[in-house]
Structures are given as structure tokens and as C-alpha cells.
Amino acid sequence: xxxxxxxxxxxxxxxxxxxxxxxxxxxxxxxxxxxxxxxxxxxxxxxxxxxxxxxxxxxxxxxxxxxxxxxxxxxxxxxxxxxxxxxxxxxxxxxxxxxxxxxxxxxxxxxxxxxxxxxxxxxxxxxxxxxxxxxxxxxxxxxxxxxxxxxxxxxxxxxxxxxxxxxxxxxxxxxxxxxxxxxxxxxxxxxxxxxxxxxxxxxxxxxxxxxxxxxxxxxxxxxxxxxxxxxxxxxxxxxxxxxxxxxxxxxxxxxxxxxxxxxxxxxxxxxxxxxxxxxxxxxxxxxxxxxxxxxxxxxxxxxxxxxxxxxxxxxxxxxxxxxxxxxxxxxxxxxxxxxxxxxxxxxxxxxxxxxxxxxxxxxxxxxxxxxxxxxxxxxxxxxxxxxxxxxxxxxxxxxxxxxxxxxxxxxxxxxxxxxxxxxxxxxxxxxxxxxxxxxxxxxxxxxxxxxxxxxxxxxxxxxxxxxxxxxxxxxxxxxxxxxxxxxxxxxxxxxxxxxxxxxxxxxxxxxxxxxxxxxxxxxxxxxxxxxxxxxxxxxxxxxxxxxxxxxxxxxxxxxxxxxxxxxxxxxxxxxxxxxxxxxxxxxxxxxxxxxxxxxxxxxxxxxxxxxxxxxx
Amino acid sequence: xxxxxxxxxxxxxxxxxxxxxxxxxxxxxxxxxxxxxxxxxxxxxxxxxxxxxxxxxxxxxxxxxxxxxxxxxxxxxxxxxxxxxxxxxxxxxxxxxxxxxxxxxxxxxxxxxxxxxxxxxxxxxxxxxxxxxxxxxxxxxxxxxxxxxxxxxxxxxxxxxxxxx
Numbered sequence: 059x060x061x062x063x064x065x066x067x068x069x070x071x072x073x074x075x076x077x078x079x080x081x082x083x084x085x086x087x088x089x090x091x092x093x094x095x096x097x098x099x100x101x102x103x104x105x106x107x108x109x110x111x112x113x114x115x116x117x118x119x120x121x122x123x124x125x126x127x128x129x130x131x132x133x134x135x136x137x138x139x140x141x142x143x144x145x146x147x148x149x150x151x152x153x154x155x156x157x158x159x160x161x162x163x164x165x166x167x168x169x170x171x172x173x174x175x176x177x178x179x180x181x182x183x184x185x186x187x188x189x190x191x192x193x194x195x196x197x198x199x200x201x202x203x204x205x206x207x208x209x210x211x212x213x214x215x216x217x218x219x220x221x222x223x224x225x226x227x228x229x230x231x232x233x234x235x236x237x238x239x240x241x242x243x244x245x246x247x248x249x250x251x252x253x254x255x256x257x258x259x260x261x262x263x264x265x266x267x268x269x270x271x272x273x274x275x276x277x278x279x280x281x282x283x284x285x286x287x288x289x290x291x292x293x294x295x296x297x298x299x300x301x302x303x304x305x306x307x308x309x310x311x312x313x314x315x316x317x318x319x320x321x322x323x324x325x326x327x328x329x330x331x332x333x334x335x336x337x338x339x340x341x342x343x344x345x346x347x348x349x350x351x352x353x354x355x356x357x358x359x360x361x362x363x364x365x366x367x368x369x370x371x372x373x374x375x376x377x378x379x380x381x382x383x384x385x386x387x388x389x390x391x392x393x394x395x396x397x398x399x400x401x402x403x404x405x406x407x408x409x410x411x412x413x414x415x416x417x418x419x420x421x422x423x424x425x426x427x428x429x430x431x432x433x434x435x436x437x438x439x440x441x442x443x444x445x446x447x448x449x450x451x452x453x454x455x456x457x458x459x460x461x462x463x464x465x466x467x468x469x470x471x472x473x474x475x476x477x478x479x480x481x482x483x484x485x486x487x488x489x490x491x492x493x494x495x496x497x498x499x500x501x502x503x504x505x506x507x508x509x510x511x512x513x514x515x516x517x518x519x520x521x522x523x524x525x526x527x528x529x530x531x532x533x534x535x536x537x538x539x540x541x542x543x544x545x546x547x548x549x550x551x552x553x554x555x556x557x558x559x560x561x562x563x564x565x566x567x568x569x570x571x572x573x574x575x576x577x578x579x580x581x582x583x584x585x586x587x588x589x590x591x592x593x594x595x596x597x598x599x600x601x602x603x604x605x606x607x608x609x610x611x612x613x614x615x616x617x618x619x620x621x622x623x624x625x626x627x628x629x630x631x632x633x634x635x636x637x638x639x640x641x642x643x644x645x646x647x648x649x650x651x652x653x654x655x656x657x658x659x660x661x662x663x664x665x666x667x668x669x670x671x672x673x674x
Numbered sequence: 675x676x677x678x679x680x681x682x683x684x685x686x687x688x689x690x691x692x693x694x695x696x697x698x699x700x701x702x703x704x705x706x707x708x709x710x711x712x713x714x715x716x717x718x719x720x721x722x723x724x725x726x727x728x729x730x731x732x733x734x735x736x737x738x739x740x741x742x743x744x745x746x747x748x749x750x751x752x753x754x755x756x757x758x759x760x761x762x763x764x765x766x767x768x769x770x771x772x773x774x775x776x777x778x779x780x781x782x783x784x785x786x787x788x789x790x791x792x793x794x795x796x797x798x799x800x801x802x803x804x805x806x807x808x809x810x811x812x813x814x815x816x817x818x819x820x821x822x823x824x825x826x827x828x829x830x831x832x833x834x835x836x837x838x839x
Contacts, residue, residue, distance in 0.1 A: 405700055406700075409697060409698070420690055421686060421690045421693065424691045424693070424694040425694045425697055425698065427694070428694040428695055428697075428698045429694075429698050432698050
């Protein structure tokens, strides 16, 4: 603790410098190296609320918001020449529980040996927030500016920082002051368009943000500035100017434009794919309609009844088998086909018989078809006179009948595949184009109508997959939500499409089904879409893998299921964008263990969306 | 009958019509692997006279192949979905063989065929690295006949068969 004498000694050492500075309009004071106030002028007394006569009890360090700043300054002073001031440091002090920013100049008071600093002579001036923000204004790496609208209607730049000046091609902000900012816009027309956008957002009580304006800089180069602007108004509410921030996004803009064009092109290609798929589907439908007979149709839907066709196909193959047996018998007599040919034909016939069992799939049908064509080719080679004409004719007719039935089922399955792919392509197109299209306006939507529309949209695909869509959504009739219609429809289509796609088929007469339920409470509407089929593993659910872009389920590769791996990712984003929630569960259906995937799993997608708030 | 392995993820789906001519022809016993895991299993369990490989195949259920796929995908490796190429690497590239993914298949390279949608020049560099410059190659496209697979198997199974592109 320094003695009174040592305090006096410090005062003496500082006397000359203090005497020269004490009348300046700043707080001027001498402290010990530890910070005790020894001597001060009136400005200092008022600033720190010190007693009239120094009592050495108050310590400057107690006012520091960041105490280590003082020791840093002392370290700095030791490095300076002894007569130099440490100038223009900015300090944050706490005086009367309020933060006061000061600009400080400090000189060290050295002892006689010149080895030790014993005290400090300080000059302090409080600085305003404005001063601080001015510093920020010049240092922040974006362009900032203020425009005033003059009485004559000019939009004069009254203030700007270095970055703004640089973006407009000037070296100093001063060169821009007083210039009409409209002159830097591409044309008066584009300026008016920009001004209109500004006024529209202002009327909505918002700032204009992320708006890209094209300007022509001093060198005549075209630049793109992304601006964020707030309008200024006088007390009467008249618009008198604006303040804004901007950044030069020229390079980014060009890349973005190219990406947007490319994305739009992708969208167009996908649109044409979708059109081609629709065309193919209609063509296939037309062929089926042309050749289908009543006995092959479902009497209610008039669609091809695959079970009936299966029965007819088996009957036709049995008939062919019997007819060919007669041919083999006759061949023993006429010896038209050699033993190898007969063996080959019989092998093919056995393949056909094998592949027209209870469960017929397209792979089997392909073998039946190609086998029938092969037999037909061989029969066509028969030279007249070797076999009875009627026998050959019967074989040909039976083969034609088999080929027709095979083709009908193959086409019908083809339609199913096309429908499945068309939804995938269409949803992908819609997803891609959301990247480039304008944000859809938030609208009041009738969630019941939307769900019914989605179910209708998926109806034909579900019917082709022999899956029934059961709906119990009466409780949400007339329930409204605020939403983005296209996005929401796409999300619901994704969920329902998945539910159908990943449902396991059931043996007739049982029918697989997808259950859609809806209910609501005062604030929320709930939707549940449930299917029985492909399991989602615990790991996939716990780690959120199913929501990752491009992810295809571990158990989803067991049969043909086209997809992009975008569906659930996109759906989750849409639901989150609606401030809603989506959860998915997948549980064993028939008492099987969690890791036993031999039985179907019940997968439930639960959605929770906020109801439109009632108007007051 | 000659034993053939066709590694093709779409064999049961979009390309099923290519298999029926092989069954009808009756000269070949055809096994189909629809992903890298199944292919790896078949390659280690059975001996083949002809192996036809697709380049873009999924990893399947084997954790090793899933992990390999994920590693390649994370590193943005262009070959992340070219696991058919990785299979060939497991067979022919001694240096890069991961012990757990070692393939025991002692078949001469000229009995392998690449049947893919990718252009030959897109694969050339990788195939050259594996010294498979002269591996038989055929491109899948919409104009190929429904007997394309059978024709290709016959070409590969014939020692004097020529590479077509």
C-alpha cells in the first residue's frame, strides 16, 4: 500500500504534465499504478462522481467493465518511449450501473530511475453511442447508406460508407454525397419497379429484404446489389428517405441465374417425361381395352381381373399340353421333328407349365410368352401334309390365346409401373421447381378437400396394386389450416404414394389396404396414414435415415419400387415449413419380433398441423 | 450347362424380359444377383463359366458393402454407386483388396462381361487400372433386342468372341 508521501511523490512527478492538461475540456486525472485517484479536474470529478478533495479511496479499476484492459494498457506503456502517450483507446466503464464509453489518452508517470511506472496521467472523454456505431458503420463489410428525398423529388445520398462507395465504383464516400441514387439504377423504369416493391413491403409493415437491384457503377459496369431497406418517414408519416444495407452479389447472381435456368430445364425435361409416361399409359390402356373380353374383366371396375386371367391362362396351357401330346404321338409316325427338337419343345412346355402356377408375376409371364413364341415358330415350320390340319390349327389358336392373356397381364402390370413412375417424376419435378419458383402465398386451405383430392389422385395406382384406400376423415370436414397448397399436396402425395408402394399384397379374397384417418382438436388437425408392408428398421427411424436425401430403405429393395429418395426428406421440410410435426413408426404386425421382417410391419405416418386461428 | 452369373439390380424388374430368352434357349444356368451383397455371396459360394457385371448396383444388405457404399458416397466419390466396379476391384486388384471383401472366384478375365448403361469411355480409365482393357463390353439401351443378354453371354462364353460397344 503506497504511503501518503509516495502519493505526493507521484503527484509531484506528474505535476508538470497535469498542469498543462488540467484545463482541457476532458476528464484529466492522475492515479497510482494501482488506480487510486490522486488528483483530478472538475470534468473528471463530475464523470466519476468523486469528492471535491481527492481522498485516494476511489479506484479507477473499479469502474472498468473489462478489468484486464487496464493491465494491457500498462504493459503497452512499458513498450512505448517514456514521453509518449497511449492514444485513442476506447474503454467501457460502469458508472452508476450504466455503461459509459470513453476515449482515453494515457501517459505513464515513471519513477526517478526510469525503470518503473508509478502512476498514470489520463485524459478521458465520454463518447456517444453514435461515435461507436460510426466506427461499426465504417468497419462492417457491407455497404450502408442513407438517402433523403429532397423537396424537388431527388433521391440524394446523404451518408454512405466506404463499401457502398466502392460498390458504386467510387474511392471515397464523400464523392457520392449529394448524388441522386436513381441515376445508378439501370433505368428509371427499373427504379420505379424497385420503388414499388419497397412501398408494397412497407405497406405490409415489413422491410424490403433480399431484393436484388441492378446498378450501373461509375465505370459503366453492370453490378447486382442485394439490398435490405427500411423507409424513413417524417412525423406526418410522409416518406422522406430510406436507409439500406447492400452487398455486391454479381458473381453469385450469375451462378444462381445459371443454376435456375438449369433447374428450370430439368423441370421441363421431367415434365416431358411425365407427359411421355401419361401417353404410354393411355396407349397401354387402349391396347388392353381393344383385346380384353368380358370373361377377363372385373364386372365392377371393368379393369382386367388378373385372377380370372390366371385361371384362363392355366386352362389354356393345359389345353395346349394335351394338344401337343397328340402332336408328339403323331410325330412318332411322321418323324417330322427329330428327337432333339422334341426334347427342346417339351422342355419349353414344362417351363410354361411351371410358370403358370398360382402366383403369376411378370418374369414368369415373360417366359410363358417367349416359350409360346418359340413353340409357335417351330409349329410354323411344319410342312403341309405331315400333321392333321386341324391339329396344327388348334395349337396355333391355343398359343395365340396364351400370348394374348400374357400380353394383357403384362400390359396391365406395365400400366401400374407407369403410374408409379409418373407420380415419382411429377413429384420430383414439383420439388425441383420449388427451388426456382416464387414462394407460394400462404392460404387458408380446407384440409379435408386436400386429403380427398390426394386420395383421388392415387386411386388408380392403388387399384392397380390391388390396394384399397380406406378413409375416415369426417372429423376434419371444414377444418381449415394456413398452408402452401402445392407443397402440402406434394407432401401428402408422397406419404400416400409410399404407403401404397410399400404395402404387401394379400392373397385373394383378402385385400391389402391403406388407412387414412383424420381428427382435430381446438388448435391442431391430425392425420394418420397407415399401411401394412415393408418394415422400416429401428435404426433407420432412430437415426432419421429415412429423412435423408437419396436414402432408400434397407428393406425396400425386395421388389420393384422406383423412387428418388427425396420423398420423405421433402415431406418433412414441407411439414416443418407449416410449423407442423411428422412422426413415423413401424411395428411388427403379427406378433413377430422387431428384427423379424418375414411378416409385414404396420407403418404409421402421423402428421400434426396447426388449424387456422379463428378471427377475432 | 454353362453356369452364368448376371449381376444386375434391374434383372427382376425393368430388364426381366432379357432373362426369358436365356431360360428358353436352355444352354445356360443363370444366377442373378441384384446387388453387391448378393453378388459377393454368389461369387464366393459358386463357380461360374461366365460373369456379366452391371456397373451401377446398390450395396444390398451386407454391412460391409453398405459401409463401403456410404464411405464412397460421403467422399463424393464418383464411383459411390458404381459398386459393380468395386466388385471387379475386389476380384482383380490385389493391392486394394480389403481382406473381408476378398472374392474367391478363379475365372479368367476374358469370361467376364460388362453390361451397363454407362458409355465405355466413362469406364475406360477404371477398367485400365484393373488391367481389364479388353474386357467384353455391351451397352444397355432401349434399342437392344430382347435377346441382348443371351447374345452377350454367348459372346463372352466363346473364347474368340470380340468386344462390341
